Amino acid sequence: MSKIPGSQAIIKCLQEEGVELLFGYPGGAVIELYDQLCKSTIKHVLVRHEQGAVHAADGFARATGKVGVAVLTSGPGATNGVTAIATAYCDSIPLVVLTGQVPRPLIGNDAFQEVDIVGITRPCTKHNYLVSDPDQLVPILREAFYLAASGRPGPVLVDLPKDVIAALIDYPEKRPIKIPTYQPNTTPDPGQVEKACRACLKAEKPVLYVGGGVILADGNQELTRLARELNIPVTMTLMGLGAFPGSDELSLGMLGMHGSYAANMSVAKSDLLIAVGARFDDRVTGKLEAFAPHADIIHIDIDPTSISKNIEVDIPIVADCREALQAMLSWLEEYRELNLKEVATRHRPWVEQVREWDRKHPLSYHDEGQIIKPQYVIETINELTGGNAIITTEVGQNQMWAAQFYTFNQPRRLLTSGGLGTMGYGLPAAIGAQFAFPDLPVFDIAGDGSIQMNIQELATAKQYGIPVKVAILNNKFLGMVRQWQELFYDRHYASTAMEYTPDFVELAKAFGAVGLRATTKDEVRPVIQEALDTDNSVLMDFSISREEGVFPMVPAGKANTEMLLV
Numbered sequence: 001m002s003k004i005p006g007s008q009a010i011i012k013c014l015q016e017e018g019v020e021l022l023f024g025y026p027g028g029a030v031i032e033l034y035d036q037l038c039k040s041t042i043k044h045v046l047v048r049h050e051q052g053a054v055h056a057a058d059g060f061a062r063a064t065g066k067v068g069v070a071v072l073t074s075g076p077g078a079t080n081g082v083t084a085i086a087t088a089y090c091d092s093i094p095l096v097v098l099t100g101q102v103p104r105p106l107i108g109n110d111a112f113q114e115v116d117i118v119g120i121t122r123p124c125t126k127h128n129y130l131v132s133d134p135d136q137l138v139p140i141l142r143e144a145f146y147l148a149a150s151g152r153p154g155p156v157l158v159d160l161p162k163d164v165i166a167a168l169i170d171y172p173e174k175r176p177i178k179i180p181t182y183q184p185n186t187t188p189d190p191g192q193v194e195k196a197c198r199a200c201l202k203a204e205k206p207v208l209y210v211g212g213g214v215i216l217a218d219g220n221q222e223l224t225r226l227a228r229e230l231n232i233p234v235t236m237t238l239m240g241l242g243a244f245p246g247s248d249e250l251s252l253g254m255l256g257m258h259g260s261y262a263a264n265m266s267v268a269k270s271d272l273l274i275a276v277g278a279r280f281d282d283r284v285t286g287k288l289e290a291f292a293p294h295a296d297i298i299h300i301d302i303d304p305t306s307i308s309k310n311i312e313v314d315i316p317i318v319a320d321c322r323e324a325l326q327a328m329l330s331w332l333e334e335y336r337e338l339n340l341k342e343v344a345t346r347h348r349p350w351v352e353q354v355r356e357w358d359r360k361h362p363l364s365y366h367d368e369g370q371i372i373k374p375q376y377v378i379e380t381i382n383e384l385t386g387g388n389a390i391i392t393t394e395v396g397q398n399q400m401w402a403a404q405f406y407t408f409n410q411p412r413r414l415l416t417s418g419g420l421g422t423m424g425y426g427l428p429a430a431i432g433a434q435f436a437f438p439d440l441p442v443f444d445i446a447g448d449g450s451i452q453m454n455i456q457e458l459a460t461a462k463q464y465g466i467p468v469k470v471a472i473l474n475n476k477f478l479g480m481v482r483q484w485q486e487l488f489y490d491r492h493y494a495s496t497a498m499e500y501t502p503d504f505v506e507l508a509k510a511f512g513a514v515g516l517r518a519t520t521k522d523e524v525r526p527v528i529q530e531a532l533d534t535d536n537s538v539l540m541d542f543s544i545s546r547e548e549g550v551f552p553m554v555p556a557g558k559a560n561t562e563m564l565l566v
Contacts, residue, residue, distance in 0.1 A: 003168040006137050007036040010098070010160075012171060013141045014042060019069050021045065021060065021435055023053040027073020029100025029113065029162050037071075045435065045464060048456040050077050052428040054084030055454070058093050059429030062415045063390060063436045065218065067094045067148050074100040075113030078159075079120065083422060085155050086124035090419025091239060092216060094153035096144050097125075103163040104132065118159050126154030134167035146177045151184030152303040153216055184302060188319035193327045195315050196274070196298045197335075200328075201343055203272035203296075205350045206232045209255065209284075212239030212418065213277020213301060215411040219322030220244065223276060226325055229332070231344035233354045235263040237278050238399075239418040242408035247387075252354065253363070256284040257554045258400045261361035264552070264560040266354045270295045277301060277321040280310040281419070290559035300324045363404050364566055365548075370520040374398070374473040374544045377524055378405035381443055381471065384528050389441040390415065390433045394426040394450030397479035400550040402445040424453025430468040431461050441469065441532060448474040448501050458511040461537040469531045470539045472504055475546045483549045487564070508539035517541045 004012075010033060014022070023045045026034045037044055047053040050072045057068030068088075072081045078099040088095050102111040118130045127147050129140050137160075144156040200206060214223050220243045227234050227250055234244040235252040244251055255263035267273060273295040278284070285291040291311060299306075299313040300321055307316045317324050332340060365375045378401050381389070387407045393399040393416040408414050415433055417425040426444040434442040444451075451472050461468050473479075482496040505515030514536050518527045524542065531538040552563040 003170055005032065005036070006134055006165045006167045006169055007032040009138050009169055009171050010141065010165070011036045011040045011042065013138050014069065015040070016174065017067070017142070017145045022069040022071060023047055023056040023432065024071030025050050025053055025073065025077060027077050027100060027113070029074035029102065030071060030098075030160070030165070032162075032165050033071065033098075033100075033160070045460065047428065047460050049454065050080035051084045051424065052454050052457045052460065054081045054095065054097060055087065055425050055428035056432035056457075057095055058084060058088045059392060059415050059432030060436050061093050061095060062429070063412050063433040065412065067096055067145055068432065069096050069098070071098045072100070073113070074102060075115050078117040079115055082120060082124065085121055085157065087417050087420045087422045087425060088155040089124045089126065091212065091417065092153050093155065094148040095155035096148050097155060097157045099157060099159050100165075101130065101159045101161040104161045105163075107161065117157065121157050125157050128157040128159070130159045131161065131164050134164050134169045137164060137169060138172050142174065143177055143179070147182070151182070185318055186302065186320035186323055188300075188317050188324040188327045190327070192315060192317045193324065193331055196317060197328050197331045199272055199296055199298060199315060200230055200232070200274065201338065204346070205270045206230070206272040206274060206347065207266050207270040208232050208234040208244075209267065209273055209275045209278055210234060210240040210243045211237045211276065211278025213321045214240060214243040215277075217277065217302070217321040218411075219277070219325050220411045222322055222325035222329060226329060229340050229344065231347040231351060232274070233266055233351060235259070235267065237284055237418070238403055238416060240278065241403060241414045242411040245409040246407040247409055249355075250351070252358070254403050256560065257286065258404065258550050258552065259560070260358065260363055260404075261552055261563060261565065262354055262358035264554070264563060265357045267292050268559070268561045273297045275299045275313070276325065279306045285310065286554050286560040287558055290561070361552075361565060366566065368545065370522065372518060372521050372524060372542055372544045374401045374542070374548055375405045376521065377471060377473060377542050377544070378402055378445065380525055380528055382406045384525070384532060385441050385443070389413070389443050390430075390437060392416065392426040392430040392433060392442070392444045394444070394446045394453075395421045395423045396447050396450060397483065397548075397550050398445045398447040398450065398473045401473070404550075423450040427451065427454050427468070427470060428457045428460070430470075431457060431466050434466045434468050435464075444468060444470045446470055446472045447479055448472055448476060448498055448504075449478045452501075455507070458508070458513055458537060458539070462512045466537065467535055468537050471528075472539065472541050473544050474501070474504070474541050475544050475548065476501060477546060480550070482547075486547065486549070488555070504539055504541040511537070513537035513539055515539050515541070517543070519543045
């Protein structure tokens with residue numbers, strides 16, 4: 001077999017891994033790779049900024065469950081992608097990011113567009129590589145895809161020196177990947193499963209606390225079955241929304257800093273908390289010693305380092321979430337002495353108590369006539385899409401209103417930056433999701449501040465005919481910081497007023513997209529409907545109530561029961 005250039009081997013390996021689409025931005029260090037790429041069947045999407053490339057690959061990965069792929073050039077091309085790589089790392093999203101590097105003899109000599117991207121990204125990747133031996137190029141790429149998708153998923157970076165890309169190599173035969181130091185455990189311990197099941201049967205006030213790990217493991221069906229069979233209320237983290245149907249009577253919505261009253265109260269009063277694919281982060285727990293103070297805690301997670309990291313748990317189960325839930329369901333089915341209907345009936349008073357909390361303090365807002373309330377915009381998008389859209393968000397108030405007022409009944413329909421909280425995520429992520437699902441409506445719920453972070457990607461959407469819909473909740477403020485300043489800093493709005501913003505309607509037109517504006521409540525529905533009826537990228541500018549807040553809200557350092565309500 002004749003030798004082939006490293007660039008050709010990279011393309012062949014990507015095709016071998018099932019890659020049909022990638023996002024990138026060319027440069028000198030990867031020019032030979034791009035020369036091969038344009039001859040291949042892989043579709044390349046030219047973005048307008050490298051951060052947009054990685055966010056788009058991230059959105060594609062979240063929407064599909066596949067590994068997203070981005071290609072960046074060396075130096076600033078690679079560093080421009082770091083924020084997006086960190087975004088994926090914090091949310092456990094499987095990516096492979098290929099970066100160009102200067103030729104090996106120049107590494108360490110401050111060559112043009114040289115940076116130590118392996119060193120820079122070491123804290124925010126699951127693993128990374130500098131390919132120093134051309135013969136290791138393909139084995140490293142195969143390993144990168146395996147690492148990105150297995151165990152707790154995450155981004156893997158492969159740094160490619162220009163001379164390695166050009167080197168002639170033999171394409172190696174594919175072999176099973178064995179990494180002695182990396183052997184994630186997916187199968188739950190039967191003894192721990194039995195302990196967890198018996199705790200569920202014994203509990204009088206159980207709550208399922210569900211995170212993004214359930215979605216990543218495709219365990220939503222098993223979770224839903226367990227909740228319904230045992231009649232257990234379910235609350236979800238921001239990343240877990242859609243793991244359990246939001247319209248189900250057992251759904252409590254989101255918990256934590258901006259969670260529902262019912263969710264936070266139920267966790268505080270529970271006697272058993274069943275955490276599945278969640279990591280007890282600070283936005284969820286609030287004051288640690290006051291979080292689920294009366295509950296025994298079961299924690300199911302693929303990552304052993306996440307268990308008992310923030311909250312000490314009673315029954316740890318290190319396993320794939322789906323496999324663990326399947327094992328629990330199997331144990332419950334096989335244990336013939338049980339009458340699950342009796343268990344479900346015994347939980348009924350608890351479920352009624354939870355519903356009473358929800359009736360007493362539902363998610364709500366004050367209607368002010370023709371003033372546009374952001375919550376109403378989200379509710380109307382939910383209604384007109386039938387809850388079937390893919391929703392991406394930016395970060396801030398827009399993100400929280402979307403989480404609270406859009407009903408997510410399916411997994412992989414909310415794509416948002418949870419752990420890192422990255423402004424500018426929503427638009428490129430929406431583009432990635434729309435490439436994956438061209439027939440579904442895709443909305444980016446944005447703020448007037450955050451949309452300006454990566455608004456250049458509207459040109460990417462136009463170039464490829466991607467009809468994403470952007471709903472800007474425009475209050476001419478950096479809204480979430482402003483809300484904190486209102487509540488805790490005597491309304492001292494230091495550097496949060498957006499004293500100048502572009503005319504978003506005219507800006508949309510400049511990109512060749514459609515710009516629409518609503519300034520009164522009566523205009524909201526027609527604008528959203530027109531956007532849905534338009535086969536083009538649409539940017540909607542909603543002039544919302546300027547000082548509207550996100551409530552409930554748990555102040556920093558307080559217990560989740562100490563909520564500020566509307």
